[in-house]
Amino acid sequence: MESPRAEAELRTSQAGTLGTSSGFVYVAAVFAALGGLLFGYDTGVISGAVLFITKQFALSLFPTELVVAVVLLGAAVGALSGGRIADWLGRRLTLFITSLIFIAGAIVCALARSLPILVAGRLIVGLGIGLSSVVPVYISEISPANARGWQASLYQLAITIGILSAYLVDYAFAGSEGWRWMLGLAAIPGVLLGLGMIALPETPRWLLERGRADDARKVLRRIRGNADIEAEFQDIQNTLSVASERGRFSDLLLPAVRPALIIGVGLAVFQQVTGINTVIYYAPHIIQAAGISSASGAILATAGVGLVNVIMTVVSMMLIERVGRRPLLLTGIVGMIISLGVLGLAFQLSIRSTTLAWVAVITLMAYVASFAISLGPIFWLLIAEIYPLRIRGLASGTAATSNWASNLVVSLTFLSLVQVLGPSWTFWLYGVMAIAAWIFSYYLVPETKGRTLEEIEEHWRVLRHARTMGR
Ligand code: BGC
Secondary structure, eight states: OOOHHHHHHHHHHTTTOSOOOOHHHHHHHHHHHHHHHHHHHHHHTHHHHHHHHHHHTTOOHHHHHHHHHHHHHHHHHHHHHHHHHHHHHOHHHHHHHHHHHHHHHHHHHHHOOSHHHHHHHHHHHHHHHHHTTHHHHHHHHHSOTTTHHHHHTHHHHHHHHHHHHHHHHHHHHHTTTOHHHHHHTTHHHHHHHHHHHHHSOOOHHHHHHTTOHHHHHHHHHHHHTTSOOHHHHHHHHHHHHHOOOOSOGGGGGSTTTHHHHHHHHHHHHHHHHTTHHHHHHHHHHHHHHTTOOOHHHHHHHHHHHHHHHHHHHHHHHHHHHHHOHHHHHHHHHHHHHHHHHHHHHHHHHGGGOHHHHHHHHHHHHHHHHHHHHTHHHHHHHHHHHSSOGGGHHHHHHHHHHHHHHHHHHHHHHHHHHHHHHHHHHHHHHHHHHHHHHHHHHHHHOOOOTTOOHHHHHHHHHHTOOGGGTTO
């Protein structure tokens, strides 16, 4: 193990590589983030559409659950293959293929005349959602170190905007029972993502990894404006020259990768088992169960939850470069623990009082707000920045797959848990998971604020322990 001095020297040698960005990087990041918009829209839209789909195809419970959950299955598969494809074909081409898949999925769903076709359409959409986890990797590889946190978090912001738009589109088409429109409209951002990826460049890091030094220099010049790009170019090259990974699955267990793998997969699981999607997918259900019986009250409160999610993600993006990843993560998870505790309590007492029902709704919002400043954006950001370049796609894809698999388990068990344990104990169970998430994050999650991707990679190779990073 190297001394802290060696680590300090390493950092000094790489000082000045934080880089600046041209306006072009913002455009690139925003276009890539459309992948997140589609993720949020396509996972959120089904809550409204499913009512009319069930009616049109006269579906019983199992086929209904299939239409909803098959997306998560597709996403798990898409995330796993997406990482590999992104290392093999490049980030840009992978995202272009993703856009085609989203467009195809939206069209198949909108035109489906039978249940199997609809399920196939939803599976295709799921694959697109899974593949979209390449977005944060794309953004973090083009952003300068001092803006990478908020720029890569654009993905999460787009997810939350996608969820909110889905709620609104569902509301707008509910009167006409227009489920085909609800599902089909996703083709529009799909087209924009595709056009963006035709116009945008590949990341300089992937190009250099493939030995395309001239192309990498060209892209660096384009995305860094007038700044001197040589230091950044050299850093990437030096890091690659000492990397021992070869892009295989077995590399995930190398000593310089394993700690980061544990962090990514751990956060992936904790992001889901603390219950976020029970709120995102079942908000009207929970709100009605809390005692607000009017449908319009439930819809309003649901839209409120979606809005809080968007606003607090922006707050997180504003803070992330200033306070760092760890403080935000740890504070947000404390907020989740407290709100899950209170939520469980409100369910114990709400049967008799409307006031308490509103307490439940406000607590629900506090819970979403706490998630939105912490586990929401920071999970996707960290899995795009803590892995070595040679296996970044594969490793972050593995974490994303764990995220989707956990999402599937939580979504499929939530209603049964409520039936068996009751809502209070179900939320308390998620609260216990949140306590475990806090302990895990406190001991294992590194501070990556202000460090270049190459410094992070070097850190694992030299010091190996997450807590010493950023100190
Ligand atoms: C999670 C999704 C969730 C969304 C809510 C994302 O970070 O991965 O599962 O629906 O946040 O905003």
